[in-house]
Amino acid sequence: MRLQYPPNVRIIEVPCTGKVDIVHLLMAFEHGADGVITVGCLEGDCHYVVGNLHAKKRVQRVKEILDRVGLGGERIGMYNLSSGMGGRFAEIVVEMTEKIMELGPSPIRLAQGTAARAAGEVAA
Amino acid sequence: MIKAIPKPMEEIIDYVKDFNKLLIAGCDGCVTVCEAGGLKEAKILASALRLYFTQGGRQAQVDDTSLTRQCEKEYLLQLSDRIDQYDAVVSIACGVGIQHMAEIYDKKIVFPGVDTCFMGVNEERGVYSERCQACGRCILAETGGVCPIARCSKRMLNGPCGGSDKGKCEISKDVPCGWELIYERLKTLGQLDRFETPTVPKDWTTSRDGGPRKIVREDLRI
Numbered sequence A: 001m002r003l004q005y006p007p008n009v010r011i012i013e014v015p016c017t018g019k020v021d022i023v024h025l026l027m028a029f030e031h032g033a034d035g036v037i038t039v040g041c042l043e044g045d046c047h048y049v050v051g052n053l054h055a056k057k058r059v060q061r062v063k064e065i066l067d068r069v070g071l072g073g074e075r076i077g078m079y080n081l082s083s084g085m086g087g088r089f090a091e092i093v094v095e096m097t098e099k100i101m102e103l104g105p106s107p108i109r110l111a112q113g114t115a116a117r118a119a120g121e122v123a124a
Numbered sequence B: 001m002i003k004a005i006p007k008p009m010e011e012i013i014d015y016v017k018d019f020n021k022l023l024i025a026g027c028d029g030c031v032t033v034c035e036a037g038g039l040k041e042a043k044i045l046a047s048a049l050r051l052y053f054t055q056g057g058r059q060a061q062v063d064d065t066s067l068t069r070q071c072e073k074e075y076l077l078q079l080s081d082r083i084d085q086y087d088a089v090v091s092i093a094c095g096v097g098i099q100h101m102a103e104i105y106d107k108k109i110v111f112p113g114v115d116t117c118f119m120g121v122n123e124e125r126g127v128y129s130e131r132c133q134a135c136g137r138c139i140l141a142e143t144g145g146v147c148p149i150a151r152c153s154k155r156m157l158n159g160p161c162g163g164s165d166k167g168k169c170e171i172s173k174d175v176p177c178g179w180e181l182i183y184e185r186l187k188t189l190g191q192l193d194r195f196e197t198p199t200v201p202k203d204w205t206t207s208r209d210g211g212p213r214k215i216v217r218e219d220l221r222i
Helices: A022-030 A051-069 A086-103 A107-112 B009-016 B039-055 B073-079 B095-104 B178-189 B192-196
Strands: A010-012 A036-040 A076-080 A121-123 B002-006 B021-027 B061-067 B088-091 B109-112 B114-124 B127-132
Touching: A022 A036, A022 A051, A022 B039, A036 A051, A036 A086, A051 A076, A051 B009, A051 B039, A107 B039, B009 B039, B009 B088, B009 B109, B021 B039, B039 B061, B061 B073, B073 B095, B088 B095, B095 B109, B178 B192
Parallel strands: A010 A121, A036 A076, A036 A121, B021 B061, B021 B088, B088 B109
Antiparallel strands: B002 B114, B114 B127
8 A cells, every 4th residue: 555654653563452551551651652542443343352442441541640640641542443444544643643743742751861753652 | 358449640649749769569469459559550650650750850769569468567578678768658558558558667658549448349340349347246147148237328227217219228329228138138048037026236346436446366376
């Protein structure tokens, strides 16, 4: 398909978004990620039945934590796509990157003084 | 088991905002089962606090650990060689563990990270309900294994009261009437004749009415 999306995204593959824990998501921010999106299968299509539904709740919990610690819950998001939706994946990455550009770099990264990296990380 | 819920993040931040070296201490006992104060919750809280301090431009050290049981001295003493390096501890054990931590390390500031709620069962993951109020004199033999002290809103010993409606308590349509449960259970057991003998007034001195309680078992002491 040769779809284009921003190169400043690191994809971390997991067997199922149900494997993604709150601790993993928080760790990404601790390591300086400006934003994180969790991309799971379409709801109702999880091979493990409820993996993506667990992930949805965990992302929501992290959103609340980020709001409360002052980082902002809008830096994290959850999306549901099938493996045939590559085009939409590229769109989402572009949208998220633009959103993060507007928000600016993560205060964590600024405080840590790490090199400027425009956008975020993607767990797929 | 003892059931607890995590305290709001704002409250914990308010406790610890002026400290630079913190230890988040979980407990592998009851609070792990209700997912409020185990190792995972300690890691989440520590991570959240590190994010809080770092985004505010603070260099704070927030470490996490979990002890087998904070209600036992032997396990708490496992922290003795490193607790001095911390300004304060946030214990996410139940109220028992938090107090025991403060007793054993009497010069250390210890903050609670959970609200301890009751002794209850796991109805399902994330749903816990009260079953025992530790009154100190169990009457479950007379009530078909359903406790009127814990499950009747009025703690009535001879119920139900007039507020019971279609098996639900008057405090909420979601709360079953404890005495309805007792009736149904005794009916199943064929022991409805128990209702013919009123329960005598309960001796509450074994409950909190007798002040803080203590058990001394000479047969177990060394």
